[in-house]
Amino acid sequence: MSSAHGDKLYLILDTAFKVFGTKGFYETRMSEIADEAGIAKGTLYHYFSSKEELFTAVTKRDHDNFLARLEHTASQPGSLEEQLTRIASTHLHYYYQVRQYTRLFFHVPNNDHKLMLHMRQFLKQYNELVASLLQACGVLQPQLHARSFLGVLEVFKMDILMTEGFGEEDLQQRIDFAVQLFRHGCTLQPQAGME
Amino acid sequence: MSSAHGDKLYLILDTAFKVFGTKGFYETRMSEIADEAGIAKGTLYHYFSSKEELFTAVTKRDHDNFLARLEHTASQPGSLEEQLTRIASTHLHYYYQVRQYTRLFFHVPNNDHKLMLHMRQFLKQYNELVASLLQACGVLQPQLHARSFLGVLEVFKMDILMTEGFGEEDLQQRIDFAVQLFRHGCTLQPQAGME
Amino acid sequence: MSSAHGDKLYLILDTAFKVFGTKGFYETRMSEIADEAGIAKGTLYHYFSSKEELFTAVTKRDHDNFLARLEHTASQPGSLEEQLTRIASTHLHYYYQVRQYTRLFFHVPNNDHKLMLHMRQFLKQYNELVASLLQACGVLQPQLHARSFLGVLEVFKMDILMTEGFGEEDLQQRIDFAVQLFRHGCTLQPQAGME
Amino acid sequence: MSSAHGDKLYLILDTAFKVFGTKGFYETRMSEIADEAGIAKGTLYHYFSSKEELFTAVTKRDHDNFLARLEHTASQPGSLEEQLTRIASTHLHYYYQVRQYTRLFFHVPNNDHKLMLHMRQFLKQYNELVASLLQACGVLQPQLHARSFLGVLEVFKMDILMTEGFGEEDLQQRIDFAVQLFRHGCTLQPQAGME
DNA sequence: CATGAATGAGCTTTCATTCAT
DNA sequence: GATGAATGAAAGCTCATTCAT
Numbered sequence: 062m063s064s065a066h067g068d069k070l071y072l073i074l075d076t077a078f079k080v081f082g083t084k085g086f087y088e089t090r091m092s093e094i095a096d097e098a099g100i101a102k103g104t105l106y107h108y109f110s111s112k113e114e115l116f117t118a119v120t121k122r123d124h125d126n127f128l129a130r131l132e133h134t135a136s137q138p139g140s141l142e143e144q145l146t147r148i149a150s151t152h153l154h155y156y157y158q159v160r161q162y163t164r165l166f167f168h169v170p171n172n173d174h175k176l177m178l179h180m181r182q183f184l185k186q187y188n189e190l191v192a193s194l195l196q197a198c199g200v201l202q203p204q205l206h207a208r209s210f211l212g213v214l215e216v217f218k219m220d221i222l223m224t225e226g227f228g229e230e231d232l233q234q235r236i237d238f239a240v241q242l243f244r245h246g247c248t249l250q251p252q253a254g255m256e
Numbered sequence: 257m258s259s260a261h262g263d264k265l266y267l268i269l270d271t272a273f274k275v276f277g278t279k280g281f282y283e284t285r286m287s288e289i290a291d292e293a294g295i296a297k298g299t300l301y302h303y304f305s306s307k308e309e310l311f312t313a314v315t316k317r318d319h320d321n322f323l324a325r326l327e328h329t330a331s332q333p334g335s336l337e338e339q340l341t342r343i344a345s346t347h348l349h350y351y352y353q354v355r356q357y358t359r360l361f362f363h364v365p366n367n368d369h370k371l372m373l374h375m376r377q378f379l380k381q382y383n384e385l386v387a388s389l390l391q392a393c394g395v396l397q398p399q400l401h402a403r404s405f406l407g408v409l410e411v412f413k414m415d416i417l418m419t420e421g422f423g424e425e426d427l428q429q430r431i432d433f434a435v436q437l438f439r440h441g442c443t444l445q446p447q448a449g450m451e
Numbered sequence: 452m453s454s455a456h457g458d459k460l461y462l463i464l465d466t467a468f469k470v471f472g473t474k475g476f477y478e479t480r481m482s483e484i485a486d487e488a489g490i491a492k493g494t495l496y497h498y499f500s501s502k503e504e505l506f507t508a509v510t511k512r513d514h515d516n517f518l519a520r521l522e523h524t525a526s527q528p529g530s531l532e533e534q535l536t537r538i539a540s541t542h543l544h545y546y547y548q549v550r551q552y553t554r555l556f557f558h559v560p561n562n563d564h565k566l567m568l569h570m571r572q573f574l575k576q577y578n579e580l581v582a583s584l585l586q587a588c589g590v591l592q593p594q595l596h597a598r599s600f601l602g603v604l605e606v607f608k609m610d611i612l613m614t615e616g617f618g619e620e621d622l623q624q625r626i627d628f629a630v631q632l633f634r635h636g637c638t639l640q641p642q643a644g645m646e
Numbered sequence: 647m648s649s650a651h652g653d654k655l656y657l658i659l660d661t662a663f664k665v666f667g668t669k670g671f672y673e674t675r676m677s678e679i680a681d682e683a684g685i686a687k688g689t690l691y692h693y694f695s696s697k698e699e700l701f702t703a704v705t706k707r708d709h710d711n712f713l714a715r716l717e718h719t720a721s722q723p724g725s726l727e728e729q730l731t732r733i734a735s736t737h738l739h740y741y742y743q744v745r746q747y748t749r750l751f752f753h754v755p756n757n758d759h760k761l762m763l764h765m766r767q768f769l770k771q772y773n774e775l776v777a778s779l780l781q782a783c784g785v786l787q788p789q790l791h792a793r794s795f796l797g798v799l800e801v802f803k804m805d806i807l808m809t810e811g812f813g814e815e816d817l818q819q820r821i822d823f824a825v826q827l828f829r830h831g832c833t834l835q836p837q838a839g840m841e
Numbered sequence: 842c843a844t845g846a847a848t849g850a851g852c853t854t855t856c857a858t859t860c861a862t
Numbered sequence: 863g864a865t866g867a868a869t870g871a872a873a874g875c876t877c878a879t880t881c882a883t
Binding site: 474475477478531562571585589590591592595596598599601602603604605606607610613625628629632633634635636637638640 | 786794820827830831832
């Protein structure tokens with residue numbers, strides 16, 4: 062009963078995650094989600110009152126999973142290098158895992174106020190979590206540093222989603238690169254007679 | 257004649273830029289663009305054969321303007337610091353200018369193959385332009401550095417679009433911050449007995 | 452359930468037959484069919500994926516009914532005169548029955564490949580059925596005779612559709628006339644001193 | 647001047663005949679006719695006040711040509727066989743000539759009252775002309791005989807339009823067949839011990 | 842006369858949502 | 863709870879027709 066209810070809820074969330082992530086919010090039809098999940102269209106409306114609600118729920122679960130994972134990983138103290146590595150690694154590995162279904166998650170409905178609030182809240186939480194970690198390592202202007210670091214991670218996430226044949230080595234290379242960049246700035250060519 | 261035709265074309269492109277930028281592709285109605293421009297719906301279809309075509313044209317013009325501006329700005333040689341500053345300044349000032357109408361430009365139709373090709377091409381061009389500038393300044397792994405720098409600029413662009421009361425001083429602060437970050441890495445607190 | 456589903460399907464087919472038959476394909480609006488049937492426009496699209504599909508289905512049913520009737524009527528052997536009478540009688544009575552709704556059935560969409568195939572197939576079937584009946588009665592060149600006979604029936608069908616006050620007697624007269632024509636050729640005035 | 651006007655008028659009529667005949671009334675766009683004729687869309691409206699008017703004019707000219715030709719051919723007296731042959735030959739050769747552009751002429755707009763009147767009038771004229779010719783040859787019930795003969799010619803006209811590789815020999819065969827049919831009725835197999 | 846940019850009524854079709862079963 | 867037939871508002875797009883140049 063209760064587990065059956067829960068099972069169907071998870072089935073819907075899982076299916077919706079895949080379909081929304083593959084086609085984007087606007088190109089996804091409720092009927093597709095229902096078909097893919099093997100249930101009736103009407104059933105979706107027993108669990109979520111609208112397409113927007115469902116999308117929001119899917120997004121929320123994804124964000125919660127993500128933040129939980131990051132909090133777990135970075136809860137233990139470490140050097141700046143260690144912490145940056147943990148953040149980058151968590152971020153990129155997470156989206157690497159679900160890369161097949163995240164291609165079009167940047168298409169979100171923009172009229173939905175509740176979702177917009179949630180998105181802002183997530184970004185704020187994520188940002189502050191990273192900022193606090195950086196601050197603990199002695200970084201000044203932790204907010205700007207945090208945002209910048211996430212910006213770098215986001216473009217690397219796009220590499221994951223868009224690059225044909227992107228593999229784990231590529232992932233590791235980018236993690237190391239991002240950490241190195243934030244430790245020492247751009248890596249320059251060794252120049253004769255300088256330094 | 258020719259000017260009249262050109263005028264209406266520009267009127268449509270300008271209006272479409274505003275409406276698409278304010279509401280996103282999917283939430284924009286062709287009738288809204290027509291109404292806003294003070295012309296008939298059918299007229300839009302004299303100039304563009306579909307909503308997607310119009311969106312693509314708007315996007316292309318925006319990208320071309322942007323790249324032209326950047327190429328002009330960064331054509332003269334300079335130190336790494338100068339070049340990073342020029343790039344950041346061009347990027348952020350450009351979107352600061354049009355901030356009112358770019359809020360939802362990240363909503364693009366994802367079924368349109370031609371547009372997708374164009375988007376990729378633009379990103380590639382932009383990336384390579386920046387990479388070549390960095391390489392000229394002696395930066396190793398110019399592609400990754402370029403992508404990272406653009407990632408940072410993108411999150412700052414989001415700050416422009418989303419932060420209530422974001423002003424020119426905030427803009428300048430972020431430009432300086434980004435340049436400093438890429439020159440030297442994270443700025444740490446001066447620690448007793450160190451440095 | 453099943454009966455309800457079937458009922459609505461038949462309701463749509465019946466209504467579409469009337470409206471298409473009265474106004475022709477191009478002058479018929481899907482909304483008219485829906486209104487006439489007392490259902491919503493969208494419901495039509497549950498049963499038929501397009502206007503063309505609906506038209507094709509209507510046409511197919513009509514043709515199938517017609518051929519079934521003819522096959523039933525002419526299955527028993529008979530003299531040439533009897534068979535010609537059966538064919539003519541079936542053809543003309545069939546369209547006499549539905550004369551109110553067949554006025555404009557000769558307006559069919561011409562871009563629809565599937566429908567065109569079906570139309571040809573129907574004509575071929577009809578023709579061959581008649582040809583085989585004639586051949587069994589010892590008629591030479593059965594294909595040409597069959598086509599000719601159907602040509603005569605078609606102009607008489609037009610009489611049914613277009614003649615104000617066309618009644619059953621007129622029908623019978625034409626049936627007899629067609630049979631007589633194909634038995635003996637034109638009926639000439641008895642000429643003095645001849646034959 | 648006058649000739650120039652006439653030239654353009656004929657250009658339009660000729661072009662419209664081809665396009666309407668190839669695609670049918672409803673699938674023909676006024677812009678197609680204009681493009682095909684190498685003139686502007688607006689120019690069509692200097693000569694014809696509407697699409698229906700143009701179609702009607704095209705049809706009228708076709709019918710007038712046809713009737714003139716038939717009247718000329720069958721003006722001289724002759725035996726029934728000769729007259730039937732002249733009618734069939736005129737009818738089928740006429741449509742054989744324009745077979746490329748008559749494929750979809752049976753698609754006519756059905757809301758246009760004037761056109762409908764004209765169509766009926768043409769059919770009536772044609773029918774009566776043939777009926778009078780037959781009557782002059784001593785045929786009883788000339789109206790029904792005329793209609794029947796035209797019915798046969800119409801299905802053979804369809805053969806012309808629809809049969810791949812239909813040639814002049816096929817034409818002659820059908821003319822002879824139709825005449826023979828109306829002279830003597832169906833041609834039967836010679837049966838042993840009969841006749 | 843000739844043009845073709847502009848119009849806008851009106852079409853087919855879609856799809857989130859409802860609700861009787 | 864589950865279903866899916868039914869809904870109908872709303873969208874993109876077409877194209878005959880007009881009229882200023």
